[in-house]
Amino acid sequence: MQHRQKKTKQEIILYEKPILKGMLVLALPLFLNNIIKSFHDMVDVFFLARMSDNSLVETSLSIMNVHFPTYFFFMAVGIAFSVAAVTIISQYLGARRPDLAQKYASKILSLTIISGLIITAAILILAPTIVRLIGIKEASVGLASTYFRIRALEFIPVFLFLIYQAIRQAEGKTLLPGVINISGLLVNVVLTWLFVDILNMGVAGAAWSTLIGQSIGLPFIIYGLFFTRSNLRVSTHETKPDKETNKDIFKIMIPAMAASALNSLGFIIIQARILYYGEDISSGFGAGNRVSQLISNSLMAVSTVLSTYIGNNVGNNNPKRAIESYWIALGFILGASVVLTTSFIFLREHLILLLLGNTISDNIMKPAMSFSFWLLLTQPMMAVIWADNSFFNGSGHARLSLISGVVRLWFIRIPLLYILAWAFPSWSYHTIWIAMMISNAAIIVINVFLKRRVTLERTVRFDVETQS
Numbered sequence: 001m002q003h004r005q006k007k008t009k010q011e012i013i014l015y016e017k018p019i020l021k022g023m024l025v026l027a028l029p030l031f032l033n034n035i036i037k038s039f040h041d042m043v044d045v046f047f048l049a050r051m052s053d054n055s056l057v058e059t060s061l062s063i064m065n066v067h068f069p070t071y072f073f074f075m076a077v078g079i080a081f082s083v084a085a086v087t088i089i090s091q092y093l094g095a096r097r098p099d100l101a102q103k104y105a106s107k108i109l110s111l112t113i114i115s116g117l118i119i120t121a122a123i124l125i126l127a128p129t130i131v132r133l134i135g136i137k138e139a140s141v142g143l144a145s146t147y148f149r150i151r152a153l154e155f156i157p158v159f160l161f162l163i164y165q166a167i168r169q170a171e172g173k174t175l176l177p178g179v180i181n182i183s184g185l186l187v188n189v190v191l192t193w194l195f196v197d198i199l200n201m202g203v204a205g206a207a208w209s210t211l212i213g214q215s216i217g218l219p220f221i222i223y224g225l226f227f228t229r230s231n232l233r234v235s236t237h238e239t240k241p242d243k244e245t246n247k248d249i250f251k252i253m254i255p256a257m258a259a260s261a262l263n264s265l266g267f268i269i270i271q272a273r274i275l276y277y278g279e280d281i282s283s284g285f286g287a288g289n290r291v292s293q294l295i296s297n298s299l300m301a302v303s304t305v306l307s308t309y310i311g312n313n314v315g316n317n318n319p320k321r322a323i324e325s326y327w328i329a330l331g332f333i334l335g336a337s338v339v340l341t342t343s344f345i346f347l348r349e350h351l352i353l354l355l356l357g358n359t360i361s362d363n364i365m366k367p368a369m370s371f372s373f374w375l376l377l378t379q380p381m382m383a384v385i386w387a388d389n390s391f392f393n394g395s396g397h398a399r400l401s402l403i404s405g406v407v408r409l410w411f412i413r414i415p416l417l418y419i420l421a422w423a424f425p426s427w428s429y430h431t432i433w434i435a436m437m438i439s440n441a442a443i444i445v446i447n448v449f450l451k452r453r454v455t456l457e458r459t460v461r462f463d464v465e466t467q468s
Contacts, residue, residue, distance in 0.1 A: 010171065036182050043188075044210075045290060049355070050357050058279040062279040065289075067151065070264070074155065084249050084398075086307055087396050089171075090307075090308055090315060093315065097462065100460075100462070101170070106238035111241055111249065112159045116155045116160075131145055143203060160225070167234075192206055252393075263409055273421075277428060283368075284365070285429075287355055287364065288375055291348055292344075295376070299379075299386070300386055303333060309321075310325060310395055314396070314457065319457070329390070337379045341380060349369060371433065374433035378436060385408075389404070389405075391454065392404070392450070396460070403450060416438060
């Protein structure tokens with residue numbers, strides 16, 4: 001009896017029918033990873049919210065909330081390099097040029113490490129200035145600076161993981177990065193309990209547990225990048241940056257970085273505006289945001305795989321399958337987001353109480369309930385936005401993702417936030433979710449026109465020399 005040969009991940013991406021089946025197979029490890037990450041993000045809040053000093057609880061949660069967009073402002077560099085890696089490597093693999101895929105993977109890795117070192121040094125030096133600029137009260141500057149400095153040490157391991165994950169994602173091999181990340185997250189959860197609940201290290205303990213959890217997978221990542229024989233690996237002979245390849249990398253990386261950085265900077269401004277209404281409002285927003293992230297983080301697994309599908313099929317000169325992949329992924333995540341949003345709206349009070357505890361003050365609980373409702377309600381719109389961004393990035397048109405993000409935040413949401421606050425001061429913090437809903441709806445319409453500018457043709461070059 002003849003056994004059917006198991007299809008490779010790339011064959012699944014390029015040829016498997018139905019497309020959704022292959023997408024879900026590749027997305028499953030990412031889905032599990034993102035779900036655990038969502039619960040991990042809630043663990044810090046869970047233990048910090050149960051500290052005995054209520055004022056310290058509000059301060060600690062507020063520090064974490066303002067750190068989140070600040071962290072992702074600097075993470076924009078690593079994320080942008082990973083976007084460039086997925087786009088370039090997937091197209092070369094789809095075109096059956098693993099030699100060029102290896103060359104560009106090696107160049108991107110070295111540029112990412114250099115960037116990570118610069119960012120780490122900058123935050124270690126400038127932490128007090130940064131926390132003052134984003135609105136932290138003077139009494140909390142010392143505690144906030146400590147948290148920011150500890151978290152700054154994780155940029156190198158996180159950047160390394162992002163590139164490792166991007167290379168494997170371009171190959172369609174999502175399991176190993178998922179296992180490494182999940183293992184680190186589980187270690188993080190245990191250490192958060194130990195440092196915060198048992199050793200009473202407070203928000204600094206939460207920072208140390210995150211740093212250790214992010215770093216524990218480094219030996220496996222380094223092995224996977226340099227020594228593996230079964231997957232694409234980087235070459236030490238190709239790691240030196242050069243003008244020729246830098247131009248190709250930065251053509252994708254810079255728009256992706258600008259999009260991510262400007263988005264994060266926009267959210268820093270929004271967080272500062274929320275903090276203007278008080279630390280309790282900021283803490284409530286953070287709790288509501290984490291509830292909605294249970295949906296967003298899980299469904300982003302499919303949009304992540306979509307980018308790989310589009311890149312590989314564009315590289316394989318199959319634009320029909322690339323566009324078909326987009327519509328199938330969009331339909332799935334949109335439908336799933338509607339079902340999950342409906343369920344979570346009714347469950348949100350229980351989730352918030354589980355997160356913050358039954359003794360949490362009404363000053364935090366009330367805004368948490370309000371923000372969670374509107375953040376959940378916007379998830380179907382976010383599903384469309386994620387799919388559109390994957391379409392832009394996977395096809396090599398990262399600048400369209402930049403345009404979309406800048407228009408949504410800087411031309412619509414942030415101006416509207418201040419206009420509404422000026423015109424309707426009695427609405428208080430409710431102006432935030434109103435601006436959010438309007439900006440998300442508007443950008444979906446604008447993206448319809450941006451997508452018409454996408455040409456599903458190869459955006460990589462093949463006249464590049466490689467070193468043996």
